[in-house]
Amino acid sequence: MKSKMDRRSFLRVAGTSLSIGALYSVFPTLARGAEAELVTRTLKQLNGEAPAPFSFVQLSDTHVGFNGPPDPLGTKAFENAVATVNGLKQRPELVIITGDLTHDADSPDEHAKRYKLFKEISSKIGATQIKVVPGENDAALDGGNMFREFMGPTHYSFDYRGVHFVALDNVSTGKPAVGAEQLAWMKSDLSRFPNTAPIVVFTHRPLFDLKPEWEWFTSDGDEVMNALAPYENVTVLYGHIHREHFHQQGKAKLYAARSLIFAFSDPETSPAKKPMPFDKDQPFKNLGIRAVKGSRGGRDLRIQDVELTMNEYSGTVGMDQVLKHGKGDAADE
Amino acid sequence: MNTTIKRKKVLGGLLFAAAIAAALPIAAPRMKSARLVRTAYADTGPRVIEIKAKKFDFTPSEITLKKGEPVILRLSSEDRKHGFFLRPFKIDADIVPGQTTDVAITPDTAGEYTIICDHYCGTGHGNMKMKMTVTE
Numbered sequence: 105m106k107s108k109m110d111r112r113s114f115l116r117v118a119g120t121s122l123s124i125g126a127l128y129s130v131f132p133t134l135a136r137g138a139e140a141e142l143v144t145r146t147l148k149q150l151n152g153e154a155p156a157p158f159s160f161v162q163l164s165d166t167h168v169g170f171n172g173p174p175d176p177l178g179t180k181a182f183e184n185a186v187a188t189v190n191g192l193k194q195r196p197e198l199v200i201i202t203g204d205l206t207h208d209a210d211s212p213d214e215h216a217k218r219y220k221l222f223k224e225i226s227s228k229i230g231a232t233q234i235k236v237v238p239g240e241n242d243a244a245l246d247g248g249n250m251f252r253e254f255m256g257p258t259h260y261s262f263d264y265r266g267v268h269f270v271a272l273d274n275v276s277t278g279k280p281a282v283g284a285e286q287l288a289w290m291k292s293d294l295s296r297f298p299n300t301a302p303i304v305v306f307t308h309r310p311l312f313d314l315k316p317e318w319e320w321f322t323s324d325g326d327e328v329m330n331a332l333a334p335y336e337n338v339t340v341l342y343g344h345i346h347r348e349h350f351h352q353q354g355k356a357k358l359y360a361a362r363s364l365i366f367a368f369s370d371p372e373t374s375p376a377k378k379p380m381p382f383d384k385d386q387p388f389k390n391l392g393i394r395a396v397k398g399s400r401g402g403r404d405l406r407i408q409d410v411e412l413t414m415n416e417y418s419g420t421v422g423m424d425q426v427l428k429h430g431k432g433d434a435a436d437e
Numbered sequence: 438m439n440t441t442i443k444r445k446k447v448l449g450g451l452l453f454a455a456a457i458a459a460a461l462p463i464a465a466p467r468m469k470s471a472r473l474v475r476t477a478y479a480d481t482g483p484r485v486i487e488i489k490a491k492k493f494d495f496t497p498s499e500i501t502l503k504k505g506e507p508v509i510l511r512l513s514s515e516d517r518k519h520g521f522f523l524r525p526f527k528i529d530a531d532i533v534p535g536q537t538t539d540v541a542i543t544p545d546t547a548g549e550y551t552i553i554c555d556h557y558c559g560t561g562h563g564n565m566k567m568k569m570t571v572t573e
Contacts, residue, residue: 207560208559208560210559210560240557240562244557245557245559275557278518278520278556278557279520279555279556279557280555313524316522316524317524317550317551317553317566318553319522319553319555319563321524323529323555377563
């Protein structure tokens with residue numbers, strides 16, 4: 105039987121413009137009315153938790169330990185992102201970080217230091233929960249062992265205010281793949297939900313062939329998307345490509361976040377994947393910001409770019425300060 | 438286009454070569470016999486192109502094939518596990534140290550293609566690639 109809730113789209117990624125990352129507003133339209141109450145009651149019965157408006161932020165690709173070139177800023181953008189999140193009037197309850205938390209290192213001891221520094225910086229985020237998935241820099245060389253030691257499982261799911269979140273690991277086998285075992289787990293995990301349940305999947309690599317020759321793909325991404333296809337309210341958040349991107353596949357909407365270290369070139373116009381050159385006058389150009397704005401109905405999202413700013417370090421004089429006081433060496437890529 | 442991937446241990450290949458060498462004149466040095474075997478194979482079967490992988494390069498870095506020509510790409514690694522990935526030809530092979538991996542390919546579309554390592558191998562992994570040109 106088709107109920108009213110089947111005809112509605114619940115996850116209103118209405119979005120609020122931020123100066124960093126993307127702030128998602130969930131269920132902003134579930135305010136009043138009999139239909140909203142029906143939706144709320146039904147989802148509570150199905151999910152165990154009634155939907156309630158909340159917001160969350162996605163950050164990505166902090167690459168702690170990387171010190172350029174091209175970017176000599178080290179962790180400055182990440183630290184500024186933390187300060188920006190903490191300065192929001194509407195403090196997000198949840199922060200999701202979609203992989204490459206650390207930049208990899210040949211020495212396990214050095215890599216462990218980078219994990220510790222990531223945790224030190226991220227612990228300053230004033231959010232109720234911080235959820236992460238690994239990128240290949242975090243987990244591909246050791247099968248995810250160090251990630252599990254410092255951060256926990258590489259894939260998992262949880263419910264938050266009526267939304268079901270699924271964290272997928274498509275890096276730790278070394279290949280860009282989710283794998284049959286994890287795919288079976290995800291199908292089983294989702295099987296208890298109705299097709300109308302709001303689902304947010306977050307992972308590191310794109311789950312579709314965005315640019316395979318740049319390794320912007322997941323080899324079994326089609327199988328993941330096919331498993332998600334029956335669900336009507338799916339949002340996929342990912343990183344890896346160091347630039348914003350939107351893609352719709354069926355009813356699912358997939359968004360890439362910018363990085364907090366350096367940007368990659370545009371695959372539409374660039375013959376080769378390469379970091380965008382560092383601009384001393386605009387040190388955070390193309391970094392870390394994607395503002396998502398939605399109509400009140402929430403179906404049509406408009407994405408706009410907003411440059412990260414760091415007033416105290418803006419302009420040439422400010423960059424001199426950064427370069428003087430920053431780490432600015434140890435290029436390892 | 439057709440592609441197949443076949444992996445075999447180097448040891449197995451050497452044993453096979455040794456068996457063939459045993460059937461050749463006794464005076465023939467062992468290594469020369471092995472080369473003779475390879476030459477005979479090339480005369481009667483697909484052209485074989487050997488490609489070696491190591492952090493963070495393929496050698497050779499560029500190969501040229503003819504459209505419609507069956508070719509064996511014989512892959513090996515000099516250090517650690519690598520990948521060999523070419524989406525348009527549906528090639529996704531692992532290159533494991535101590536083994537050779539044969540990829541059979543008969544390209545049916547001319548053009549220039551980028552082959553990448555898709556098994557993460559370190560900080561220079563993102564630039565580990567080679568070029569394959571298919572001519573008419």
